[in-house]
Amino acid sequence: SMAIFGNAQADDKVYRLKMAETWQTNFPIFGDAPRNMAAMAEKMSNGRLKITIDSANKHKSPFGVFDMVRAGQYDMGHSASYYWKGKVPNTLYFTTMPFGMTAPEQYAWFYQGGGMQLMEKVYGEFNLMSFPGGNTSNQMGGWFQKEINSLDDLKGLKMRIPGFAGEVLAKLGASPTNIPPGELYTALERRTIDALEWVGPSLDLRMGFHKIAPYYYTGWHEPATELQFLINKRSWDRLPADLQEILRVAMRTAAYDMYIQSYHESAENLAVIETEYPNVKIRTFPDDVMSALRKANEELLAEKAAADPVAKEILDSQAAYLKKVRRWTDISDKAYLNSISVSK
Amino acid sequence: MIGIVMFFVALLMLIFGFPVAFTFGGVALIFGVIAEGPDMFAFMPFRIQSIMENVTMMAVPLFIFMGIVLQKTRLAEQLLEAMGKLFGGVRGGLAISTVLVGALLAASTGVVGASVVAMGLISLPVMLKYNYDKSLACGTICASGTLGQIIPPSIILIILGDVLGIPVGDLFQAALAPGLVLIGCYVAYILVYSWLKPESAPALPMDDDVSSRREMYLRALKAIIPPLALILVVLGSIFAGIATPTESSALGGVGALFLAVLYRQFSWGMVYESAQETVKITAMVFAILLGATAFSMAFSYTGGDYIVEEVLSDLPGGQMGFLILSMVAILILGFFIDFVEISFIIVPILAPVAAALDIAPLWFAILIAMNLQTSFLTPPFGFSLFYLKGVAPPQVRTMDIYKGVIPFIIMQAAVVISLMFAPEWYGLTH
Amino acid sequence: MLIKAEKAINRFSDFLGTVSAVLFLLMLANVFIDVVMRYVFNDVSIAMQELEWHFFAAMFMLGVPYTLRTGGHVRVDLVYERLSAHKQSVIDIGGGVLLLLPFCLLVGWYGIDFAHEAFALGEMSGDPGGLPQRWIIKAVIPFAFFSTAIAGVAMILSSIITYRENTLHKTDRGLL
């Protein structure tokens, strides 16, 4: 599906790639990343690399991006790795993990700590390449109708929280619930569910949850959600080396730009929520809840590592890297933030 | 260009009378394969799976089932007759009752197919039995079945909230007044029409054996309460947080069976037959969606979406000029493409212009929502019209339906225009 | 000969109709039970929630061939109803051969790959406690489209008989 136009002069050839994104047309932040990337690639290549983006409104299959890129119906995709865990279980680990690394730590793992090689190991088997595609930064723990004061408050808690984090919560007796996004607002307002998680202030504000739920909990389950650029290996191989490099740089820059943008939008929107809705209470889960969640998380990860040697390899790599990098975070950023808040 | 030719070919083929679903699918195939080759259709399973996984659409079979059980047990008929009788000598009582029941159903689902078909099953046979004008009956059902799009909860409003970045709760609140005004207009129209043309909507004959008016009202009340309670349970289950809007329609289905038991009309044979009819009607509705998704795929993958974008990206005019042109554009596009496409592809093109012209986003969103609601009613491709035809008895012709919706389309246009020029009437600001 | 083939196909389509009706009742019970379990017992099963749309999807997909066989697919009757049975049969033969069959066969054909891919990957639900064996529900796509093509053949055969005999071939329209 990649058409090559132009004449014999290799340098003038225009290469066209088609990309499918999981997001709807003009979806803010997430959708800005691929658009930004395509614009940069076209400019840097002096118009030789043209990438057109089809949103979910065109291809109608937000969660078919993996299959469509793999089959070559699209050359590229923009999505999130953990969406494919039902198809390829080990893709789970390349987005974010509960109690895992923060965004700078995780970028360091990807580019310096062996993360990219492990991602290649998982995706290469399917003739795909995957690159970091933009970070949401730390996601919030969600909107709650009632305060969580103890582990008992989690028992029977009906919460919309998909994927692996839902599995962790279920271990503590909560009931993860599937509600289609279009009915989330009514379901939370009417208390059909007790809680839900979405992203963070950057994207939660437009959903209006702050008007109907009093408690906004800080995060634990998605400390650094990294989106992904997927590429069909055959489409990649058809590009000349310079365009490959331009594409690589454009993807890396667009990913970083999205991280900055998410950070900014979250700060802006949090200010809106706090000034216009002073009744929204920001809370952190109590210590015993956090340690129980952490313990449940560790048990689940141990199960996954025991079941699959590649999963074990990835999880070991992440755990080892986290240990090392967190020590530095502790005595740099964390110590800095602690010390200046004390001196206030 | 191909998209436009394709549209007219589909129109021509539809007129010949081959089933709508396969006409859409087949025409899409011919044009898609000629323009892009057969591989375009490798996208179809992905699109079909998205329809299969769309759990909000489960409301369609569930409401249809409720409608069929209420029809088979004659409870629906009794409800409407009793309501009609409460109007006494006033003509058009059945049609007004239909609007009111339709408004209640609208408040418990946001899926047009669900409420149009349910209303078609519940009230079309009754209106025909009492010699209502076929067009009036069909127009009333299509219009009130489509109310679900504007009366919250509504899928259009949720999508628009997402696209325009407006909290859904604000939209739900803002849509209420225009929705109620629409209901008022429908009722007023029916009253006037049946007063001018008495034979089109006769008042129901009063029971002869009833000695007093009081007894008649009591009787009517007795017939109204059970099915109305059922509908209120459906609605109440959403408000009480027992069920999501989609799930509430299952409570409606089970509740209808419960009423059947209560009225000694229950049998397993009845349940099975109702399920079988539900399947037939549901498959009719979804086959249209399957054909339509192929059609919109061929339309956009042959470049139709780019043409639309180009035309819309530079609409001229100041605030009013822009509003009028964009509303007309959406209305026309509503003939070709469905509301989801319009919301996600057209609205984002218009939104920045609207913002630059200082048009309040909430006002703009409600205008668009009302306009999109109309697109379900506009011939030749209005989905409500197909759905009603699919459940109507054979003596109801497509032309009856087309004729019947025209006054309702005009009323909707009038409400949109008044909302455009006097948003303050509806509690909105410029 | 034609009549025999038509009858055999109709029996097959009726069977799919029965399956769909049962699937619908299962779906109704499924949604109802899920609501009761969540509201009364605070108990949510992701597998049961996913089962809802599995029943729903299979129900309407398998209902399409059945509805074709019972003549339930909506037509615009501006012209059709005024035509003789003879002319109507020409429209149905033409539409069946040019529109319905190619559409159903092509989508069914691509549906095979789609389901096979899910089978080869061992695809399952991505949610905790969700359903395994995604390929089964995906395989409903090619199965339903090929079944619709088969039901379409019966419709064409019936129209050919009408055309030849120049009177409406009374096909037994099932229960409805």
Ligand code: NA
């Ligand atoms: Na999230």
Ligand code: NA
């Ligand atoms: Na509604």
